[in-house]
Amino acid sequence: MTGYAALDRPGRRWELRSVNARGLDVRLKLPEAVPGLEPLAREMLTSQVARGNVTLTLRINSAGGGVPQLNAGSLPAALDAVAEVQATAEARGLALGPVSATDILALRGLWEVGETAPDLTPETCRSDLSELLTAFDADRAREGGALARVLGEHVDEIERLTRAATDLAPERSAHLSAALTAALDRIAAADVDQARLAQEIAMLAVKGDVTEELDRLGVHVSAARDLLTAEGPVGRRLDFLTQEFNREANTLCSKAQMSALTAIGMDLKTVIDRLREQVQNVE
Structure with a gap:
């Protein structure tokens, strides 16, 4: 049976939807921020839904708690690219201004926001899912x-x-x-x-x-x-x-x-x- 429900909480958004199917197929799109979240979600879904293609999605909102972090793996490649640009310019007789650390840190791809949710405990997830399933039903x-x-x-x-x-x-x-x-x-x-x-x-x-x-x-x-x-x-x-x-x-x-x-x-x-x-x- 088709159904849809959504639940917004600070830093996260849950969505649960289902379409018709002869059997039960549960698909989970969950971050790895909370250990044990997938088995918990699967257990709660299968206890209340018997038929349909069911998809549960949890999106972590980076603005709600994710902290930007420097991507250490991308930094050497960015420095190499800056050096190559400077060397090529010099070989052609072009004078480039000095490159500061701020200029390098402003390059795209050096920062990433992790899907961290320090307040998203299994107990919080269970409470969220219970409310989401009530709306879904x-x-x-x-x-x-x-x-x-x-x-x-x-x-x-x-x-x-x-x-x-x-x-x-x-x-x-x-x-x-x-x-x-x-x-x-x-x-x-x-x-x-x-x-x-x-x-x-x-x-x-x-x-x-x-x-x-x-x-x-x-x-x-x-x-x-x-x-x-x-x-x-x-x-x-x-x-x-x-x-x-x-x-x-x-x-x-x-x-x-x-x-x-x-x-x-x-x-x-x-x-x-x-x-x-x-x-x-x-x-």
């Missing part, structure tokens, strides 16, 4: 509420179409009976084993019965509603349930033998596909 809860309404509408539509298919039962029975009678009339004059014919008719009747598929669709609707009101992560279970919905809709279409029921089955498949797409956003 609140943001995801707002999205989750809107998403739950959308999912509920899809489940309602599946229930409506299932009832419509059930209501077609008398009409479908008459349709299949008429089709079977016409088929029997065509073979009445043929020399057919009546016992075998009766057996085949019974098998066709069993294979064409869609009662079980409609009953299971009803059960899945109830299960989906229970999951939408359940506490905790339900995304994986909803994902599995959409597969069951789709299986029953496919079987219903294959058994339909009636254009009206086939149309309902196709509408069911469309709604179920929309439900499946939205379920990918659920933790």
Whole structure:
């Protein structure tokens, strides 16, 4: 599930964001100023987030405590460059003014600001992360509420179409009976084993019965509603349930033998596909 939260504190800024994913992938962009920060952050994140690509970033603000330091590794190279410029100028008869220490220290690249944060202890980080996760959960809860309404509408539509298919039962029975009678009339004059014919008719009747598929669709609707009101992560279970919905809709279409029921089955498949797409956003 997508979510975003930020927390600003003197000398530092935390950002936590997530995008949809089938599993959980935690990515940490943290400075090395605090020993043990990475395992602490990973533990706190995985205890509250079950699904998504989650990125936690901590930026140390140099203006909030970082002290500029002379880069000793760059100083010899800077002095060599100054000497080379002076030597080249002299070789060409050019007179350069004296170079002072201040001139050299003003060169770019000689100073660096370390990511030091003397007040950023593990206890401070835990407190920051706890507040950040609270805001993060609140943001995801707002999205989750809107998403739950959308999912509920899809489940309602599946229930409506299932009832419509059930209501077609008398009409479908008459349709299949008429089709079977016409088929029997065509073979009445043929020399057919009546016992075998009766057996085949019974098998066709069993294979064409869609009662079980409609009953299971009803059960899945109830299960989906229970999951939408359940506490905790339900995304994986909803994902599995959409597969069951789709299986029953496919079987219903294959058994339909009636254009009206086939149309309902196709509408069911469309709604179920929309439900499946939205379920990918659920933790």
